[in-house]
Amino acid sequence: MVDEPTTVEKLHKLPWAIASNASLAVFVQLTFFGSVFVLFLNELGLSTSQIGFVLSLLPFAGLLALVVAPAVARFGYKRTYITFFTIRHFVTALLLLTPWVVMRYGSQAALVFVTVIVGIFAVLRAIGVTASFPWTQEYVPNSVRGKYTATNNLASTMAGFLAISLASAVLARTTGLLGYDVIIAVGVVFGMGAVAFAAFIPGGAPQKSAPQASVAASPPKRDLRAGLSDPTLMRYLVGVGLMIVATVPLASFLPLFMNEEVGLSDSNVVGLQNAVLVGALVSSFLWGWAADRYGSKPVALSGVALRALLPVGWLLLPRHSPLSLPIATAIAFAQGIADVGWNVGSARMLYNSVVPPAKKSDYLALYFAWIGVFGGMSQLLGGRLVDATRTVRLGSGTPANPFLPLLLLGLFLPIVAAVVLRKLQDDSTLRFSQFPGLFLRGNPFLAIEAVIRYSRAGDEEAVVKSTQRLGSAHSPLTVEELLEALEDPRFAVRFEAVVAITRAGSDPRLVDALARVMEGPEPALSTLAAWALGRLGDPAGGAALEKGLDSRYRSVQAHSSRSLGVLNNRVVVPEILQRLQDETDPGLQLAYASTLGQMQVEEATTRVLALLDAASNSSSRAELALAVARIVGDEAHFIQLLRQARREPGEPGTALAQAMLALHKRLRQEWTVADDFLADFDDCAMTLARHQLEEGIDCLADITDVLAQYVSDENQQLILYTCAERMSQHGADRIEFAVLALHTLGVG
Template sequence: MTQTLTNAEKLSKLPWSIGSNALVNAFVQLTFLGSVFILFLNTLGLDKTQIGFLLSLVPYTGLIALFIAPLIARYGYKRTFVYFSILRVIFAALLLLTPFVISTLGAEVTLLFITVVVILFSLTRSVVVTAYYPWAQEYIPPSIQGKYSATNNLFTTLAGFLAVTLAGFVLDVTTGLSGYLILIVIGVICGSLAVWGVLYVPGGEPIAVSRGVMTAFRDTITALRDKGLLFFLGGVGLITLATVPLTSFVPLFLQEQVGLSSGNVVLVQTGVLLGGLVSTYLWGWSSDRYGSRPIMLSGICLLASLPIYFMLMPRHSPASLYVALGVAFLQGIADMGWVIGSTRLLFVSIVPPEKKSEYTALYFACVGVFGGTSQLIAGQVVQMSSQLSGSFYFFRLDPYTPLFLLSITFALLSLVTLRDVRSDTQVTVEEFAGMFLRGNPLSAMTSLVGYHFARDESRVVAMTERLGETRSPFTVDELLEVLADPRFNVRFEAIISIARTRPDPRLTHALIDVFNGTELALSNMAAWALGRVGDQMAIDALRVGLNSKYHSIQANSARALGRLGDTEITALLLERLNHEPDKGLQMAYASALGNLKAYAATPQILHLLDTMQNEGARRELTLALVRLVGNEGGFIQLYREARADFATATAQAATALKRKFGKTLATGNNVISTLSACADTLARDKLSEGATYLARVIETLPAHHYEPHSLTILHDCADRLQTHGAERTEYMLLTLHTLDAGWHTKES
């Protein structure tokens, strides 16, 4: 009995799989499945219908997967894959005989020869792919399916990029069929090396299968009763109808309608590969984190937009090549999103491990049917509309326009079909797309890369700070990770960074866990962070914190609840403020009551302000009273100006009050004249005399222009100004602010 592979064994051999796949991609790009082959057929003089027929043979042969799946399982996935990969390379090498056939036997026999070669290649390819899917599900751990897909696509795309770049160069410097033959030789070499590399990939041993071919076929068809699989296959079929014809016929469109040379047409394909190259890690990382479906649907949305860009492309212009490269780059991004999302969805959510043979056979057969049909339809559509020309608004009409319109239609139908297919996530495509509009996604990506490469504590702390500053939902998992870091300073910075970012339920729950923990320093920081984040979910935990045995926890809980606007604790805080002897708790309760607009707390806060010796504490108490009055921002501006030049700032504030009151009070009113004298005195830096004038303003002020709590503040300030003069500057600032912000013109 074959021993089950461990994850460690699987991971150690994955580079061989990735390397082999990269070489296979170079092989097929230079032989049958890239723009090189399409241009090769066009050079041979085949028409669009014949090209479409030949291209349809490759996917149509996928139907044999329905019958051969149990035979492959019995013979062994790996052994089948290797042997038929060798045959595939041999059949591809037969293309090198094309010049001999065409020169000795003529064009008709050449078409028959190429048809036979394509059929042989396609049959062996179908066997190889049928063996690959269940084997891949065996040797790729599900937990890293997205990461593997991203890494695999990165290297296969890079290999394809190099192959296509080479092809463009070779076709530009050669004529006739010679360039294509050189590329086929290089492709065959790459295919041979790929077979050697896959020998080191583990798994794929023979499986005892008691069923016959027809029984297995019936079991495979029975899998269609799975509605999730049925909808998935329907969506895959529709997107295949939308995209495969574009891949096949866009090279001809670029050559015939846009006016690009054969070399430049091949070069455009590098844009597709480059787009896939730069986006593969983002798609793979996102699929592992947010699930397959939003990634897959995002890719479909991008694919649906591509035909519009092709139709708007400038024709026979110096800019045509660059525009084509830009559209191709977007196509590469879209293709990669679809491939990674759909592949991960297939292996993780759609295919049960115990039925992998039946499900993957159906999948490959479905792709084959729709892929082959799309090629036949596309060839016929382009051939039938060969005389189409004209324009419609901004769009140029040509033989390829119906093909583009069909592509848009099928892509949108696929989007509708796949929206509700079962998935491993509840994240919708709208929510995923919205993540790019929140915070700074570009900074988030660079910060994530920097974080994962950071090792020493100082570097991790710095990157944690950056994670919070991006305010992006993409950094949530990393912030949760650093919150569990064994290093205290890293955890401390994580709390601060979480406070900087946008509210997220998982982050709030994590902060609550820290708050309820046993590390007092971190619990206090977590309480502060919960208040700053502003998530109402934290209220219950913070209320419990009010009864903690630690005064610091009580104080920070009160402050946080004040910021969260929890008015239900107002009565409790008022009662505690009246009886609490601890100065720190008094300050915390007063600050919270100020945030809660607890006007009943005005006398107690004024009393604290009068008796408090610490200057910093007096500033905070002043701010609590300011919040009761309103317009905190106006006070902060006055406070900052006063720190720079107290006399000038207060004089300007008094002058502004004079103008404001003058609109309501009669000219010559005692308030106006007193304010005028106050402003002049303060401007001359006579602060004590100015404080006296401010007290007189309060005494002569019409009371009906202020709310009761504002009057309480003003009268207390008048008493303190008479007592302390300009020594307690906070009273002067509080007076000026309350006179301004508390003033209203309505009658009581």
């Protein structure tokens, strides 16, 4: 067996495949597979049943794949594709003689003529497509299959958009069959161009038979029964078959529905294809990117779900109204989005998860034959359903909508297909139910923009800025890039990635990545990662933070402790209490005190008050006082009071006086204190209001000592007695004790 091309060669030649498919898209839209051909057959006077029969020849020919697959493999996938696609385009050119046949022999002869051409084309196409499936699996690397499919769809959609625009313009300016001849001629030219481009695609070499090669190198023996007994393949085929029945006949006869029921002109009906292509154009990159990142199944099922909603829109379309065209255009746009989602997801699922490379010839032959049977039968039955429904009359004598059965099939069968396909095992990293949530959290548009900017950024400053934007999107769509940024060789990028992760939101992979950073050799990043785990608020980070308490870096120990407090991880309370008693490092003492305060551990009160008394730094004193205030409760009240006391340096008396006046009302209503004490209380408040701090703090110490007796909570009583003692000792130099005392009296 000839060796496959290298991955480098495959990637280098993929643009030729994209160019070939884009050119082929023009041929497809302008000949047998677009709405143009349906209108062409309608112009010839064919009934919907006859149209369905002619169109069914194309998929039915797929049954030939079961017969010709071995010969195709021996002849070579590439050689077969180029040979038979070239011949089929010459056969297509014979359609240009249709007007002459009509004039010379009549419409019935033209029907036979067109049917024969379609039949020959279908056979040639079936043989060529039988080769194209395994060839495509070979020359597209699995790692970029979703991206390739999206890029391919993008190019094909743009080419198809131009083709449809041309067809619509031609039909608007011509009558009869002349316009269709022009359109088909252009399609044939582009079809030949597609074959020329395909000649540059690598792979597809002939498969040697056993006599020509060693047993080890020969291809595996043919066994179609193995494919039919493979539950994964059969489940996939059932799901695909249901989607074919739901979408193929509806797509074929939708132009007639728009023309007959909705009242759109031929050119407008063809123009709707442009809206479909625009929807495909704007969504191709997103679907392909999502398929490579999150797996095939969520993308495919999303397309199925969107597809199931379309018939509802078509049923509710206003008939013969000025609004008919714009609403139909909007629905067509949504159809383009849905179709690309299904095509990208299902194709990637087929090549990456369903078909083993060693059995690609047999499996893909079965696949092509299967979709041929379902496609052909759905076309035949679709046409007959439409014709049969035309004769139905409602109770009032009004004719029934002949397209209603097809619309109902398009509504319900995708739901059944989704149930079948959701049980398939593939490479998906999340469930379908989780997939929509990716686009509902944060700002998905900013996330996608940030991902694109990050992928294009090169120098350090640009990467740092783009990494910052990844976090600012607050979206799970940026997780992969953030993980990549954590591995960047530039320290500044890694540092920014840790910060950005805290904005992005919790994700199990991000938590695990931060845990690994904590265990790394860089104390700056390890410390930042410990802080980030607390900021994320995910309890899953608790285990890593517990290990961080024993880090060789004190800064990591401190931030691990603080983050455990944020997570309210009470498992570590006994250990932190012991560390608080034994620790001599001021920074770690402060961290342990803050942690215990965060978790409102009353056993830490005595030790924290002692540290508060010994602290010489004002910011340390404020944090220690906050730790005690948190144990009491209502952190916001303490912070507000402390801010007011600090707002005017040297004049905190106003804030303290206001707090005392607010407390006066509570003393009168809830506490049984004497009137003369209340008078002293008010005098103390006025002393503070006059900015006589030393005298005011002294009298506040006395008042606090008295009021402590009325407090039933022993821990709060301890705080008040300590604050009274320290206010008497330090006076106005330690304003934190006055604030803490008033806070405890106010909320305790």
